[in-house]
Amino acid sequence: MWFAALWGSLSQIMGTMVGRVLIALGMGVISYKSMDISVAWAKDHFFTAAGGLPSPAIQAMGLMQIDTAVEMVCSAILMRLTFKGMTGGVLKKFGLK
16 A cells, blocks of 8 residues: 555656656757648638739739648648647647757
8 A cells, every 4th residue: 555655646746856857957848839821821821911912913923823832732731730739729749958
């Protein structure tokens, strides 16, 4: 019985000690927040700015399917962030300070 209590307290102490040692060595977890919101903002800003172009320019962009290309690039960026570990708009990575 006393061994279980000792093991529980030691595991908590070791967990905090390992974290402190990693921080002292300059390692930590870096969080990038709102990455998906930034990509959505850039996409919306592009389409808003493109809406102010003259009609022939918009028609040329439609023929070149630039809107589809922008959607594909934004989707690829978000998919890459998802593969790197983004969940809920937050990307966490191990890094050195």
